[in-house]
Amino acid sequence: MIKKINILGTPTQDKLNLFVPMGIFFIILGFLDVILNAHFKINLTSFLPIWLNYFAPLIFGFLGLHYIRIEFSGIKILDNLNKNINSNGFNALLTLLILFVLIQNIPPLLNWLFFDADFIGTSKEECSREGACWIFVNVWLKRFIYGLYPNAEIWRINLSFLLLIGFIIAGFLVPVKAKKYIIIFLLFVFPFIAMNLISGGNFGLEWVETAAWGGLSLTFIISIFALLFCFPIGMFLALGRRSSAPIIRYSSIGFIEFWRGVPLITVLFMASVMFPMFLPDGTYMDKLVRVIIAITLFEAAYMAEVIRGGLQALPRGQYDAGKSLGMGYWRMHLLVILPQALKLVIPGVANTFLALVKDTPLILVVGLLELVGMIDMAKSNPDWLGFATEGYIFAGVVFWIICFNMSRYSQRLERRYKTDR
Amino acid sequence: MNIKNTTKGFTDFFKDNSKIRNYLPQILTLLFIVFLIGYFTYNAQVNMDNRGIDFGFHFWGQEASFDIQFSLIEYDGSHSYGRAYLVGLLNTILVAVIGIFFATILGIIIGVSRLSSNYLISRVAEWYIEIFRNIPLLLQLFFWYFAALRALPLPKEAINFFDVSFLSVKGLYIPKFIWTNFDIFIYSIIAAIISIIFVYNYARKKQEQTGTQTPKFLISLGIIIVLPLLTFLIGGVSLSFEYPILKQMSETIFNYVGGAKIIPELMALAAALSLYTATFIAECVRAGILGVSKGQKEAAGSLGLTTGQILRLVVMPQALRIIIPPTTNQYLNLTKNSSLAAAIAYPDIVLVFAGTAMMQTGRAIEIVSITMATYLTLSIAISILMNWYNKKIAIKEK
Numbered sequence: 166m167i168k169k170i171n172i173l174g175t176p177t178q179d180k181l182n183l184f185v186p187m188g189i190f191f192i193i194l195g196f197l198d199v200i201l202n203a204h205f206k207i208n209l210t211s212f213l214p215i216w217l218n219y220f221a222p223l224i225f226g227f228l229g230l231h232y233i234r235i236e237f238s239g240i241k242i243l244d245n246l247n248k249n250i251n252s253n254g255f256n257a258l259l260t261l262l263i264l265f266v267l268i269q270n271i272p273p274l275l276n277w278l279f280f281d282a283d284f285i286g287t288s289k290e291e292c293s294r295e296g297a298c299w300i301f302v303n304v305w306l307k308r309f310i311y312g313l314y315p316n317a318e319i320w321r322i323n324l325s326f327l328l329l330i331g332f333i334i335a336g337f338l339v340p341v342k343a344k345k346y347i348i349i350f351l352l353f354v355f356p357f358i359a360m361n362l363i364s365g366g367n368f369g370l371e372w373v374e375t376a377a378w379g380g381l382s383l384t385f386i387i388s389i390f391a392l393l394f395c396f397p398i399g400m401f402l403a404l405g406r407r408s409s410a411p412i413i414r415y416s417s418i419g420f421i422e423f424w425r426g427v428p429l430i431t432v433l434f435m436a437s438v439m440f441p442m443f444l445p446d447g448t449y450m451d452k453l454v455r456v457i458i459a460i461t462l463f464e465a466a467y468m469a470e471v472i473r474g475g476l477q478a479l480p481r482g483q484y485d486a487g488k489s490l491g492m493g494y495w496r497m498h499l500l501v502i503l504p505q506a507l508k509l510v511i512p513g514v515a516n517t518f519l520a521l522v523k524d525t526p527l528i529l530v531v532g533l534l535e536l537v538g539m540i541d542m543a544k545s546n547p548d549w550l551g552f553a554t555e556g557y558i559f560a561g562v563v564f565w566i567i568c569f570n571m572s573r574y575s576q577r578l579e580r581r582y583k584t585d586r
Numbered sequence: 587m588n589i590k591n592t593t594k595g596f597t598d599f600f601k602d603n604s605k606i607r608n609y610l611p612q613i614l615t616l617l618f619i620v621f622l623i624g625y626f627t628y629n630a631q632v633n634m635d636n637r638g639i640d641f642g643f644h645f646w647g648q649e650a651s652f653d654i655q656f657s658l659i660e661y662d663g664s665h666s667y668g669r670a671y672l673v674g675l676l677n678t679i680l681v682a683v684i685g686i687f688f689a690t691i692l693g694i695i696i697g698v699s700r701l702s703s704n705y706l707i708s709r710v711a712e713w714y715i716e717i718f719r720n721i722p723l724l725l726q727l728f729f730w731y732f733a734a735l736r737a738l739p740l741p742k743e744a745i746n747f748f749d750v751s752f753l754s755v756k757g758l759y760i761p762k763f764i765w766t767n768f769d770i771f772i773y774s775i776i777a778a779i780i781s782i783i784f785v786y787n788y789a790r791k792k793q794e795q796t797g798t799q800t801p802k803f804l805i806s807l808g809i810i811i812v813l814p815l816l817t818f819l820i821g822g823v824s825l826s827f828e829y830p831i832l833k834q835m836s837e838t839i840f841n842y843v844g845g846a847k848i849i850p851e852l853m854a855l856a857a858a859l860s861l862y863t864a865t866f867i868a869e870c871v872r873a874g875i876l877g878v879s880k881g882q883k884e885a886a887g888s889l890g891l892t893t894g895q896i897l898r899l900v901v902m903p904q905a906l907r908i909i910i911p912p913t914t915n916q917y918l919n920l921t922k923n924s925s926l927a928a929a930i931a932y933p934d935i936v937l938v939f940a941g942t943a944m945m946q947t948g949r950a951i952e953i954v955s956i957t958m959a960t961y962l963t964l965s966i967a968i969s970i971l972m973n974w975y976n977k978k979i980a981i982k983e984k
Contacts, residue, residue, distance in 0.1 A: 249703075249704065249705035249706075250704055250705055250706050252703055252704070256702075256703070256704045256707075259704060259706075259707055260704060260706050260707070263706050263707065263710055264706070410608060410611060410612045411612070412612040412613075412615055412616050413611060413612055413615050416615060416616075416619060423962065425965075426961060426962040426965040426966065427922070427958045427961045427962060427965075428922035428923065428925040428936075428961055429922075430925040430926065430928060430936055431925065431936065431940065431954065431957050431958050431961060434936075434940050434954055434957070435954050435958070438944070438950040438954065439950045439951055439954045439955075442629070442630050442633050442634070442950060442951055443626040443629050443630050443633075444629055444633075445629050445632075446629070446632050446633055446636060522722075523720075523721075523722040523723070524722070525722075526722045526724040526725060527724055527926070527929075529724070529929065530928055530929060537722070537724055537725055537728065541728070544732070553728075553732040553733050553736070554729075554733040554737075557725060557728055557729040557732070557733055558729075560725055561721045561725055561726075561729065564720070564721050564722055564725060565717065565720045565721050568719075568720035568721070569716060569720045572719075572720060
């Protein structure tokens with residue numbers, strides 16, 4: 166009887182009833198060892214030599230997974246399990262390693278993040294310091310979003326962004342004919358209304374200098390303005406790079422390659438310390454405006470390459486058709502080429518915008534404080550020393566939510582525009 | 587009437603004369619560029635005259651009189667600005683090389699894991715990519731530097747790696763290599779590389795002529811191990827290590843002395859750059875592997891090649907062709923992103939040169955131009971190198 170059961174042999178379907186319980190027993194033993202070890206400081210296998218003791222859960226788990234690796238067992242769950250995480254010894258080992266690492270690290274992490282953390286309060290003394298101190302984020306939240314913008318005037322930023330969201334929603338709801346006007350209004354009129362509303366200085370609004378702008382709202386302001394202006398510039402550069410006129414082509418290539426070859430940080434340095442030297446004596450340009458111009462030109466070069474990709478993807482026949490209809494250069498591009506090319510590059514444009522949003526924290530090096538900069542400021546406040554981790558995690562989550570959704574959206578666009586080609 | 591006629595005549599002349607229609611926009615562009623450059627130069631001149639600064643690169647040889655906390659070459663305050671620039675440049679290249687090395691390894695592992703048949707592994711790889719790709723690099727850098735590395739123990743309770751390396755909040759201390767006759771060792775490695783190139787050329791020719799394969803990998807492995815080893819035995823090269831030792835500075839302050847120190851800024855920067863860039867490289871690798879059609883593998887298998895040969899001779903050359911161009915872009919991005927070092931005070935070219943040196947000399951135009959030109963040169967150098975390699979492995983159509 167004993168001879169028939171080959172313990173280390175390949176488990177087969179006919180001995181299902183023996184191998185499956187045995188495998189499950191070993192797997193449970195392995196996991197139990199890890200859990201007890203990690204969270205209850207109990208070592209089941211302390212009698213083993215130290216090197217074996219360390220690997221005991223892995224060995225148990227490996228044996229267990231080996232026993233339940235039965236082909237065509239007829240049990241649906243078991244078959245799925247074997248196919249997906251337990252197809253061979255190497256895979257089984259990796260599966261176990263990942264699960265063990267997760268078991269060891271997730272509960273302490275959750276404890277720190279939520280269960281031991283303090284959420285409600287107004288001062289650092291109310292934090293138990295056993296877990297994260299979210300009071301820090303709570304207290305500074307207004308600063309993280311609005312920067313040093315005066316509290317009494319914050320409604321102006323809120324109103325601007327609410328108006329923007331409102332108009333975008335209106336753009337989706339109104340009939341197609343009116344859509345055009347809303348888009349034109351949003352692109353060419355609204356930015357200036359919003360800028361005026363936020364900076365103030367007229368219509369009875371108090372002037373708020375740009376040094377006080379900051380936080381997450383500054384991230385959005387810079388991103389939106391840069392995107393708005395870099396798109397047309399990038400379009401002209403892309404057309405210029407494909408132009409047959411050598412001077413236009415080479416100056417476009419030079420411009421694009423210059424901006425693509427240097428890091429944004431040096432561009433920002435240029436905008437903040439070098440550019441004022443190039444302006445006529447006595448003129449002053451606001452630092453934020455300089456930075457927005459710099460970021461715009463920087464992103465325009467990337468945008469140009471994206472749009473060029475779309476232009477290149479169009480078959481020659483489209484150009485020939487446009488020309489044979491007697492269209493000139495501009496009419497052909499505006500009516501035939503660009504509408505098709507731009508549709509192709511929507512995902513690329515979304516990716517460029519994503520990169521732009523991720524690049525904005527860099528303005529910190531020239532002294533403009535958006536979200537990351539504000540956290541930098543908050544964590545060096547003498548009353549709130551030692552909460553850098555909480556701040557960075559908060560900023561990370563905020564940026565992650567924004568960027569993740571944008572990248573998902575761009576992937577969806579990509580899929581949508583792929584089908585009709 | 588007269589006026590109308592001339593206008594018509596002018597447009598006609600303009601429409602018919604295609605040469606002028608071609609040249610006019612170009613001339614206008616040229617004029618615009620020349621005007622813009624002239625205008626900026628004029629303004630800069632006026633501004634500099636008013637402030638009493640003259641344009642020039644004389645500062646290059648002057649004494650820098652500031653210290654740099656981490657340098658690959660000998661440097662102190664008495665050296666020139668030119669030397670300080672070189673220190674910064676070398677530090678930038680150092681962190682870029684370290685970052686590229688780890689990002690490539692990690693990227694390949696993650697990219698392959700992403701395609702694993704193991705559900706857990708591919709999910710873990712996917713979430714790694716989604717998390718690290720969608721958080722701004724600066725934020726990750728700050729997290730590693732201000733949160734993660736600051737949580738390391740003090741030198742007294744440093745994390746001990748086999749009693750030779752110690753990781754503490756002050757940085758990573760590793761044994762220092764002390765060479766004698768180091769140049770001979772380097773020459774032997776150069777000689778080994780040259781002879782390997784010869785072996786490969788010979789092997790290729792032999793295969794083209796006779797069809798027999800030479801075990802070129804084993805031969806080159808032998809050469810690269812044996813030649814430097816010989817220099818130890820007969821060339822008079824020797825290597826010893828200086829280990830870091832914990833020393834009591836005062837009653838409560840301990841620190842390590844001796845050995846080589848890797849500053850935390852470098853560790854944070856290298857970690858952030860490689861973890862961030864690895865996500866992009868992983869996507870390139872995945873796209874490359876998916877890009878090789880199944881038929882290729884099956885065809886190779888039906889020719890009787892082994893699994894290893896299929897991977898090495900059929901799949902990899904084709905996958906590399908897809909992987910390399912976007913990966914080059916990522917290497918370039920990593921090099922440019924290494925300029926974020928300035929935010930955590932790692933002494934790279936931006937911090938040393940566009941930061942400290944500019945504060946001291948006040949020469950904004952010269953210094954920012956030099957810094958930008960340096961990055962442009964680095965970018966162009968990497969892209970030329972990679973284009974050359976790319977061309978080499980591209981499909982050679984008849």
